[in-house]
Each structure stands twice: as C-alpha cells, then as structure tokens.
Amino acid sequence: MNSLIKIKDKKIQIMFLLTIILGTAFILLSCFHTNIWFDESYTIAIAKHPFTEIWKIGSADVHPVLYYFMVRIVLLVTGGSVLCVRLFSAIPLIIMGILGYTHIRKDFGSKTGIIFTFLSLFFPTCLMYAGEIRMYTWAMLFVTLMAIYAYRILKYRDVKNKNWIIFAIFSLASAYTHYYGLAAAFVINLGLFIYLIVKSIKNKNIKENRYLKNLKRWIISAIIQIIAYLPWAGVVLNFAKSTGGYWIGAPNVSQMIQFQFTGNLGGNMPDAIAWTYTILFILYILYSFKKNWNRDEIKPAKLAILVYFAVILFVGLISILVEPILYARYLLNITGIFIFVIAVLLTIPNIHENQKAETKNSNKGIKLNSNKIILIICSATVLVSLVANITLINKNYDESNAELENYMKANVQEDDIVIADNSLLGLVIGTQIGIDSEHLYFYDIQKWNVEEAYKAYGKTVYSLDQFKDYNGRIWTVNREEEWADYLANELEGKSVITRESFKIKYGNENYVVTLLEKA
Secondary structure: OHHHHHHHHHHHHHHHHHHHHHHHHHHHOOOOOOOOOHHHHHHHHHHOOOHHHHHHHHOOOOOOOHHHHHHHHHHHHHOOOHHHHHHHOOHHHHHHHHHHHHHHHHHHOHHHHHHHHHHHHHOHHHHHOOOOOOOHHHHHHHHHHHHHHHHHHHHOOOOOHHHHHHHHHHHHHHHOOOHHHHHHHHHHHHHHHHHHHHHHHHOOOOOOOHHHHHHHHHHHHHHHHHHHHHHHHHHHHHHHHOOOOOOOOOOOHHHHHHHHHHOOOOOOOOHHHHHHHHHHHHHHHHHHHHHHOOOHHHHHHHHHHHHHHHHHHHHHHHHHHOOOOOOHHHHHHHHHHHHHHHHHHHOOOOOOOOHHHHHHOOHHHHHHHHHHHHHHHHHHHHHHHHHHHHHHHHHHOOOOHHHHHHHHHHHOOOOOEEEEOOOOHHHHHHHHOOOOHHHEEEEOOOOOOOOOHHHHOOEEEOOOHHHOOOOOOEEEEEOOHHHHHHHHHHOOOEEEEEEEEEEEOOOOEEEEEEEEEEO
C-alpha cells in the first residue's frame, strides 16, 4: 500500500514539474528583448536613482515604491541589464506555479493544485504581463500569498504564529507594491477581523477559543502593519487630496471583463477569439457556482470570489468618491485570487452529474466527465494563449524595433540634449539609449504637474527660455513633425538639420526624430 502511494506521489510530482517547466518556457518565449514603452521606461529611469531618491520621486508617482526598490537591486546586481529586469517580471508567475504544488495542493488537493499551477503559467492574462517591466506580476504574487495565509489562519485548528508572520509580511508587501495591493490587504484584513469577531462571540468555551487567540494575533498584526505603513501613509493621503487631472477616466466595464480572461488590451489577439473565450468561460463559472452552491467543496471558491469582488467594489467606491482608479490592467493584481476560484470550480467532484447519477455512483463515468471539462477548458486556454504568444513574439522580435535605438546610439553625441513633448516618446528613447538626467528634458506645455515624478528621467521645464542661448545640438523624439518645427521657430537661430521617421512594432508607435542645431 505504501509503495502504491509513493508511486502515485511520484507521478504527481512529475506532473507538477513538467507543467512548471513547460509553462516557464512558454511565458519566456517572448521575453528576450530590450525594447521598452513609456511605463517600462519609467521603471528603468526611477530605478537608476539611489534608494532615498526613489522614495522621494516615487512619492509623486501613482504607485508605491517596493517594486522600484527591487528593480534597483536587479540593476545593481546585473550591471544595469534591461533584459534581466524584464525576466525578473516572469519570476512571480513561476513562483505562482510552484505554489500550486507547495501550498494549493497541500490545502486543497492535487487536482486543484495542478490546475492552479497550469493557469498561473498558461492563463492568457498572465502571459501578457510575464515580460512587462512593471510591478503587476509581483503584486499578484504578494496578494496571492497574503490570501493563502489568511485562509490558513482560518482553516487550521492550531493557532500558528508562523502563518500570522507570513500573512503580515505579504500584506505589507502588497500594500507597498500597488494601490490595488493596498486595497486587497485592507479587504482581507478587515474580512479576517469580522470573521474572528463573530466566531469568538459564538464560541462559549473561552479556554479553547482558538478564534479569540487568533483575534489577539490579528490586533498585534494590524498594529505592526499600520506602523510599518505609516511612512507611506502621508503619500496615500496626499494622493487622495489631489483630485483631478489623473489620466484614468470612467471605467470601461467590457474592457475590464475581457482583460481578466485574456489580458487583451493592446490588440494581441482578435476580439472574436478573446470574446468567445471570455463569454464561454463566464458561462462555465456561473453554471458551476449555481450547480454546486450548497456543496462544501465550493466554499473556498465562494470566499475567494467574495474577496475578489470586494476589492473591485472598494476600488470602485474610491473611484467615485476620490479619484478614478478602476482600470482593466490593474486587475492583474488580484488575478491570483481569480485563478484560484477557477481551479476550485474545475475540481469539484461530480460537477456535471445529476443527483440520481451521484447516488448510483458510477465513479468511472463521473471521473471521465469531470476530466473532459478540465481538458476542454485547459485546451482552450492553451490555444488562446498560443495566439497571443505568437503575436507577442512577432511584435517583440521584429527587426524594426532596433532601428530607432541603433540610429540614436550612432548619432547622439556626448553633449547633445533631448527635449520631449507631451507625447513622451523622447523620454522613452532617452531612457533606452542611456541619456543621463542632465541631458534629458520634458517640456510640460499642458502643465501636467508631474515635475516631481518625472525627476526619474531628468528635468521638467515650462518654458523654452533657457534653451534660446544654447549653442549645442538638440534632439526631439515625438509622433509628429510639427513639434520639431514649433521648437525650431521658438528657438531663434536653430534649424532642422536631419529628420528621420521610424515605425516601431513594439508599442505600435511612430517615432519622428529631429536634430536641431544652430544655423
């Protein structure tokens, strides 16, 4: 009997290992490049500053700074490698895949664990951001770990300090990585508090009241978290006060729904494929909840989906009362919780059998039906992700992507400066080719009030007066020729020397590069 169990365990381990290896290879296929778009350029630019400056500059940005600190370390260790920073974004997804074996399997069974591992590495939304030089995948990992240990606190009969310590650590990490992470930390901490209060009151045996013991630990954990977050609390309050001018508008609900299933924001797959996959998946989830609502096995999924929508509701209230922050891409922060919901729904036993068939207990047929559904959904997921990955590979490795960078590196001289307009493309290319902050300027014509945040790049100017007596060479990188012509007219004595246009597939941008010099 023991030998049979060992053989079964060995097969399970091999299945997990193969899924992790294949999934890792799959998400990395499109990641080996050094192209960057604006958000990625900001990550690189701010992470090149010392830690104290990152904190100061980041205080004026729209995201907390933990991720920028992490990228700073990666840049220091790798000698400034943009490629390594990009691959760094894939690490959380690989860890998520491993969590399927080390945590989800242990708490919810092997089948739930393997599906969680599979979706962490093959779910289209995760794939799209595996190589994005931003904080989303790390925030997703931190939120997922926070949720896992919150559940373990609820589940285990023994009161374990280790679970509380790990929960508090990842709660703080989530809050310091993204404001959706902060929202998730607030919702989960509050939910945990309400649950423990209710259970402590209902449990009359005070000596054996594990809920009361956990409630005391919740208070200690909450105090520690609040104290640890106080240094950043002022930034959050300032953000709440400075309403108006934020770039996010009214939420696009259909875009948010499609994004959660496919990650399709940049046209990386046809809408027909994205919506077909999304709608069928939604119908399956709704059917599964309805069919199994009263089953004990579905309780973890019900709890997880409650947390998921509570975070969205909380963020929605902030968007109404304070500042619009309800945005499709930010849902990636809580996608780990969403993936867990799917993993549980897919592994509820006998999900498509009626009560009579369940009583007759045709085990073989039941297992076959359940596995067929899993096979269909996983196959559809792979196909949709494959379409997206092929698009990403073609876009990321297109030869046109290197033309602009090569041109600038070949022609920009040591004392040249770059003046960027509100298209911000000059800031992107300036960061990409390594122009230092003393030679990179953002001319804020529209008064965006981003001077502090854009110190990540260089200097923000509101007038061209300081350049009128400048005798050196000036580069502009933007979308339209008119900007450079306007600059030449404003700067008396400066003329257009050269002008080149580039069509770059990465980011789907048109770049017009102009050199201005004294005539």
